[in-house]
Amino acid sequence: MIGADEAADVLIDFDWWQQTGQAERDARFDALRRENPRAFVSLGGRDRKGFWALTRHADVLEVSRRPEDFASGEGTQIFDQPRALREYRGSIIDMDNPEHSRVRKIVSRGFTNKSLESIRGLVESTTNEILDAMPAAGECDFVDNFAVLLPLRIISAMLGIPREHEADILMATNTILGASDSEYIPDQSGAGIADAVTQASERLIELLQNLSEERIANPRDDVISMLVAAKEGDNLTPQEMAKFFILMVGAGNETTRNALTHGVYALSRHPAQRDAWLADYRASAPTAIEEILRWASPVIHMRRTVTHDGVQLGDQVFSQGEKVVLWYTSANRDDAVFEDPHVFDITRNPNPHLAFGAPGPHFCLGAHLARLELNIAFEALYSRFPDLEAVGEPTLLRSNFVNGIKHLNVRYTPR
């Protein structure tokens, strides 16, 4: 019999994440939520501290609301990052107040509802451009031919990155966010991963520096111009700017890509749900998009660190420096909150999923943008290819952080 805490050990087994299907993941998290919702996972030699795996919706919600007790500034990845990597990663996602609110206020200007409304046309035209180029053979890898391209082109356009850098950016963000997968970093030794991630980050920083210089000389209507033009005291330091840029190109494309692909896969496996949605796309879109986000949970977890001794969560008391990990993927299938959580239901309402994190200071800055992209993309996709469907099974990313689909073959009747 597996011991109470050992049941949670698979959470750090990347092969388990890549090789197990949804049913097995669900069974494991159901058992953890029921029997040991705050399991301790010991990290042995790699990081003796270990972490508490919080799997219930209520705990994830509460911890996210209490940044003074559960901080992000010590890192939001399970494993502490080597110093060299922390130079490049982090930005607002790994900050606490007062820095967090200062920087978030500055960067949020590029993501107000007003600036988003102005990019609706860009999302529509980019979607159509990508659909026009879908292979005429009526069969392709959906990830390469659609899901990767849309969010990447939108975030690049918003940041003001010219199209010629698309392949480079994709390679770099795949390396950074897919670091535990040998398809992206063949040398999976600790040094091999650190080298590859450092190089990818340096490539991105070089690109940003060149663009910033260019925008100082010739400002345009994009986020980089806005940030470099901000007044003294109301702007980012060059290092904050570089980290923000890396966060945005990664967060802006590696997440929405997976929501799109998981969505197409789920709709193919649940054709009655797809038909019900397509019968009146716009009426069902608001609930259908939220259900895809819940179902996909593109970000599997985030970490927090306990800020002082005696922090309490329910009947549990934590000590300073202990790590707690918020398993969004589990919270989003918690039957204390969701009726029939393992049923994919495009009419689910209410749907208080935590795919974008829980309400709190770090709630996803790109949530409105992601919803806009998903809404426009699914409508255009299924209007153009009503019989679009997945063929076979997806190839999953080897990761316990990004619920990534690397490849998904689809077929459709070309138009």
Ligand code: HEM
């Ligand atoms: C379906 C797509 C997306 C999902 C599932 C997602 C999910 C998340 C999650 C779980 C967090 C962490 C919340 C926390 O720690 O409490 C987060 C933070 C963040 N996301 Fe997203 N995200 C998505 C799309 C985007 C996009 C398109 C952008 C870029 C425009 C973006 C930018 C950010 C940023 C900047 C943060 C850090 C916010 C902060 O710490 O203040 N995300 N996202």
